[in-house]
Amino acid sequence: MIELEGVPELIDPVMICAFEGWNDAGDAASTAVGHLDREWKGEVFASLDAEDYYDFQVNRPTVALEGGVRKITWPTTRLSVVRADTGEQSRDLVLVRGIEPSMRWRSFCNEILGYAHELGVEMVVILGALLGDTPHTRPVPVSGVTSDPDLARSLDLEETRYEGPTGIVGVLQEACAHAGVPAVSLWAAVPHYVSQPPNPKATLALLNRLEDLIGVRIPLGELTEDSRAWQLGVDQLAAEDSEVAEYVQSLEEARDTAELPEASGEAIAREFERYLRRRDGQPGPGGHATESGGLAEGREGGTSGGPGAPYLRDPSTGHGRPRKPSARDEMAKDDAEDTGGAEDETKGPDDAQEGEGQDASHREDGGTDRGGDGDEGSGSGR
DSSP states (O other), X not given: OOOOOSOOOOSSOEEEEEEESTTBGGGHHHHHHHHHHHHTTOEEEEEOOHHHHOOTTTSOOEEEEETTEEEEEOOOOEEEEEEEXXXXXXXEEEEEEEEOOSSOHHHHHHHHHHHHHHHTOOEEEEEEEEEESOOTTSOOXXXXXXXXXXXXXXXXXXXXXXXXXXXXXXXXXXXXHHHTOOEEEEXXXXXXXXXXXXXXXXXXHHHHHHHHHHXXXXXXXXXXXXXXXXXXXXXXXXHTOHHHHHHHHHHHHHHHHHHGXXXXXXXXXXXXXXXXHHHTTOOOTTSOBOTTSSBOSSSTTSOOSSTTOEEEEOTTTOOEEEOOOOHHHHHHHHHHHHHTHHHHHTOOHHHXXXXXXXXXXXXXXXXXXXXXXXXXXXXOOO
């Protein structure tokens, strides 16, 4: 039995794992777990014996001087616990961060599951990143997959259908399934032409999707700014090479064409509501969030125009969609009807029919619900 000392009783614990190596393109997944550990000041309570799982000729130990004393750090996998406290809600996260083992994968997974059992973990979330044909200029696709059909339905995930070589992420997920532990893996797609680490944009996308899944807002620190700086840097490198720029443009066109059929009103609305929920009602760029999910007009940085001004474009048609009327808009409409009643009485039947036809056409064009850009996309269930 695993002995745990100094670990208090945990609140709704979720285990979040990431492993450097084959499953971690651009170091996006391991950096995400490292970010959680750093932001919430994780405390390491256990580490796996490096002798059991690692080939030191593949993953060599490192030596450093600490206070004039040489110290060797062995490659291993460490477990830490953090309290994710947002003020309104709290839950504990068990963070597992290490290197993909060189041997004894089944024993490795069983040891991690032993800790999960002793700590009362409710769900295991494994982060991964893969190389893909995705342009760096678009939102990073993040796919959530599971082998549990019930979990796929309840959490709006994909049921994995992947067949082929797998890494420790796939092995650990299946080990969880056989042990009866709910398990999900989140995969970020990293552009293969800029795969060298770090990739803060992919890390940011993983954390955004993770906070949707576990219901806890994650402090992003400097990741947002790092992500912008990373994209600007890649933009400049691509602009210096005409062949790379042309290739990126072809990826953009392919991505936009592939996503066009999915840009339905329902899908866009779901992603936009997810964004609002994730931001917990905080102001977004260019205005403050309103009850209907739009941006308040008439303020600095907000949208311009009257109550019917569109605030979002439908990607499938290019037409602007009117935002949902607010209570203030309804009051303004009532006042307009009161003052314009005399004019309405002078209209003939033909005028009334024409107005109704215009209203119906307007409803048909603008009937799609609100939406927003999302990071969700196709990935791999490896």
